[in-house]
Amino acid sequence: MEKRFMTGNEAIAEAAIQAGCKHFFGYPITPQSEIPEYMSKRLPEIGGVYLQAESEVAAINMLFGAAGAGGRVMTSSSSPGISLMQEGISYLAGAELPCVIVNIMRGGPGLGGIQPSQSDYFQATKGGGHGDYHLLVLAPHTVQEAVSLTMEAFYLADKYRNPVMVLGDGYLGQMMEPVKFEKATTHGELPTKEWILTGAKDRPPRVIKSLYLDPEALEKHNLRINRKIHEMIKSEVRVETYLVEDAEIVIAAFGTVARIAKTAIKALREKGVKVGLVRPITVFPFPYKTFEEITERVGKVLVVEMNLGQMLEDVRLGVCGKAEIRFYGRTGGMVPTYDEIAIEVEKFARERR
Amino acid sequence: MEVGTKEPLYETVIMAGFGGQGLMFIGKLLAYSAMKTGKHVTWIPSYGPEMRGGTANCTIVISDEEIGSPVITSPKALIIMNNPSLEAFEPRLQSQGRLFLNSSLITRQPTRSDIEVITIPANDIAVEVGEKRTANMVMLGAYISSVNVVSKQNLLEGLKEFFAKKTQFLQVNTTAFERGFTHSKH
Numbered sequence: 001m002e003k004r005f006m007t008g009n010e011a012i013a014e015a016a017i018q019a020g021c022k023h024f025f026g027y028p029i030t031p032q033s034e035i036p037e038y039m040s041k042r043l044p045e046i047g048g049v050y051l052q053a054e055s056e057v058a059a060i061n062m063l064f065g066a067a068g069a070g071g072r073v074m075t076s077s078s079s080p081g082i083s084l085m086q087e088g089i090s091y092l093a094g095a096e097l098p099c100v101i102v103n104i105m106r107g108g109p110g111l112g113g114i115q116p117s118q119s120d121y122f123q124a125t126k127g128g129g130h131g132d133y134h135l136l137v138l139a140p141h142t143v144q145e146a147v148s149l150t151m152e153a154f155y156l157a158d159k160y161r162n163p164v165m166v167l168g169d170g171y172l173g174q175m176m177e178p179v180k181f182e183k184a185t186t187h188g189e190l191p192t193k194e195w196i197l198t199g200a201k202d203r204p205p206r207v208i209k210s211l212y213l214d215p216e217a218l219e220k221h222n223l224r225i226n227r228k229i230h231e232m233i234k235s236e237v238r239v240e241t242y243l244v245e246d247a248e249i250v251i252a253a254f255g256t257v258a259r260i261a262k263t264a265i266k267a268l269r270e271k272g273v274k275v276g277l278v279r280p281i282t283v284f285p286f287p288y289k290t291f292e293e294i295t296e297r298v299g300k301v302l303v304v305e306m307n308l309g310q311m312l313e314d315v316r317l318g319v320c321g322k323a324e325i326r327f328y329g330r331t332g333g334m335v336p337t338y339d340e341i342a343i344e345v346e347k348f349a350r351e352r353r
Numbered sequence: 354m355e356v357g358t359k360e361p362l363y364e365t366v367i368m369a370g371f372g373g374q375g376l377m378f379i380g381k382l383l384a385y386s387a388m389k390t391g392k393h394v395t396w397i398p399s400y401g402p403e404m405r406g407g408t409a410n411c412t413i414v415i416s417d418e419e420i421g422s423p424v425i426t427s428p429k430a431l432i433i434m435n436n437p438s439l440e441a442f443e444p445r446l447q448s449q450g451r452l453f454l455n456s457s458l459i460t461r462q463p464t465r466s467d468i469e470v471i472t473i474p475a476n477d478i479a480v481e482v483g484e485k486r487t488a489n490m491v492m493l494g495a496y497i498s499s500v501n502v503v504s505k506q507n508l509l510e511g512l513k514e515f516f517a518k519k520t521q522f523l524q525v526n527t528t529a530f531e532r533g534f535t536h537s538k539h
Binding site (some may be wrong): 003005031114115166170171174175176177178255259260261263264265266336337338339 | 381384385387393394395396397398400401402420421422423426459474
């Protein structure tokens, strides 16, 4: 198959279209505006709908409507825009509507900046909106992986009837790499959507809602959603381990930082430092088990993020006191370099218990 | 060198200048042409509120192996199109690295002595070939003749694809590239 040379943003948009996304609602914001731009060109060509909403709040609610009508739907934004969407995301989770939300993160809090960041980790993985729910969150670290995970996101959203987030950062969105668009062969059959609103002619009406005033009914509803979350935890954890077999120290990093860490690891290995990488691909569900297992034999874990210590908390839960943990983070749009990461690893390696 | 003992290819270059000088374009062209020969490539721009006249830069990595960081602290080469970019990036060039300087616009001298400096009057050459906007192609020509990361032929094939819908500009860009390529040889 012919390789194409694309930015992460364009590749995500094309992947969505190839995954059957016919409806996109969004509002431009740097550093992800190429996604809506691409969609505005491509969707009309394939008989789909591109709609630039008046705001992110409107966009996410349009997603609610289109998902309820049964379409494969997507929106994309960057950090401040995703914050605006949180109410709608909670409603989508509550109403069990499948959709894909792309967050190409930039520095925060507030309007922050436009340079890359990973500081929406908590928001993405721990709720973001109100209520008992979780998004399934996929964190690609290359443009090719952004393609495969975006396609995957649509499948998982339908499989679980739950919103799925693709979590990238400004660098992933802006950088160009060669990509191939290959459909996954591992996707099972999906059930027919027997809950969608198509007009109730000759059948009893259906209702899509997140409102349950009877607490007993709401508890039952939440428990059902929670069973799906547990099914995700059981079946959907994805993680890459890199050069961990003989490692004495492992770096934990996701997304762009993980690939920068790989360069640091290569340089360190040439100097004889036995260092590896654990890279969560799903940040929810989080690969706690990998950390449990790895700390059976590795005594040191360095967490590196483009934030001030968010995934760090999940790593702590996985490591559970069995290894020393250090943290190195840059924030506000600053990106850690491989030199910085290498220095942190060497410093940590020299430390005695 | 014997086959099999060859070091794997790993080339890094930062291209910097004014927005509008076509650095993003030649960066993409270089990465695309290398991709066509089966290499791993990354291209990453500076992105920001800059626009035409502001500063812009991009980083390209070309490798035989999977690429980790697309961001490079100390590149092996620099293509520098204006004074502010020289100031910003010269300190970051690797020792023994190659600095390609557009001497038509750059008035100050590089300060380091541990690097190889290749000066090309890119804007003057571009004017000579009849299109002042091809200074970027002159610089790329000089780079390719000195850093064998893709062949001239592969690069020109890439160029043809990039100008597939604007064939009227292909010839002048090719000529500019050739002039840069041969200039660097002398």
